[in-house]
Amino acid sequence: MQIKKADFVISNTDYKRCPKPDKPEYAFIGRSNVGKSSLINMLTGQSSLAKTSSRPGKTQLINHFLINETWYLVDLPGYGWASVGKEKRDSFSIMIKDYLLYRENLLCTFALIDIRHEMQNNDAEFMQWLGENGVPFVIIFTKADKLSQPQIQSQVAQYKRKMAHLWEEMPQYFVTSAVEHKGKTEILNLIQQTNLLKLS
Ligand code: GDP
Numbered sequence: 001m002q003i004k005k006a007d008f009v010i011s012n013t014d015y016k017r018c019p020k021p022d023k024p025e026y027a028f029i030g031r032s033n034v035g036k037s038s039l040i041n042m043l044t045g046q047s048s049l050a051k052t053s054s055r056p057g058k059t060q061l062i063n064h065f066l067i068n069e070t071w072y073l074v075d076l077p078g079y080g081w082a083s084v085g086k087e088k089r090d091s092f093s094i095m096i097k098d099y100l101l102y103r104e105n106l107l108c109t110f111a112l113i114d115i116r117h118e119m120q121n122n123d124a125e126f127m128q129w130l131g132e133n134g135v136p137f138v139i140i141f142t143k144a145d146k147l148s149q150p151q152i153q154s155q156v157a158q159y160k161r162k163m164a165h166l167w168e169e170m171p172q173y174f175v176t177s178a179v180e181h182k183g184k185t186e187i188l189n190l191i192q193q194t195n196l197l198k199l200s
Pocket of ligand 1: 038051142143146180
């Protein structure tokens with residue numbers, strides 16, 4: 001699939017005010033600075049659709065983009081900034097969890113992980129929560145250009161070992177780089193196939 005059209009639709013703090021759930025939807029989430037905006041921009045081929053920024057907790061909204069007029073791409077707030085106060089963290093967390101639990105047209109959530117780091121507690125907790133609540137997700141490892149191929153393999157293997165404690169098998173995953181445009185085709189193919197299944 002090629003993304004020919006990507007339009008910003010609306011930003012919300014409440015899933016109930018999101019667009020009518022009449023199209024397949026895919027959400028992207030990860031710790032702040034994981035490379036989510038860069039990945040979304042790579043996927044859509046637009047250099048500034050999602051705002052890249054190192055400012056902590058900047059995107060605190062559920063952002064809907066309509067892609068090729070057929071499906072929604074959702075940019076969810078980044079999590080994991082210590083500098084954001086507890087009260088604010090709790091309200092993000094409720095907003096995100098309600099969205100993930102109750103957004104009826106959400107077909108898959110992409111959980112982004114910086115491939116350079118060991119599994120972080122908040123990533124592990126988040127993925128466990130997704131699993132326990134039956135929210136389908138796929139892992140996207142980001143920033144693969146920062147590691148060599150053997151290092152990538154070793155990081156993925158480490159993840160697989162750790163995930164084996166939580167899951168019978170490693171969830172589906174993609175290794176990506178926004179800098180090298182790596183993983184774009186694979187992610188868009190998955191979305192296209194899921195859309196076809198849904199719409200057929
Ligand atoms: P977000 O906070 O998750 O939306 O992350 P951004 O997309 O704003 O990226 C955070 C930082 O990581 C920025 O300095 C980006 O330039 C950098 N970055 C994002 N993706 C990649 C990537 O694939 N490779 C490299 N080398 N840097 C990246």
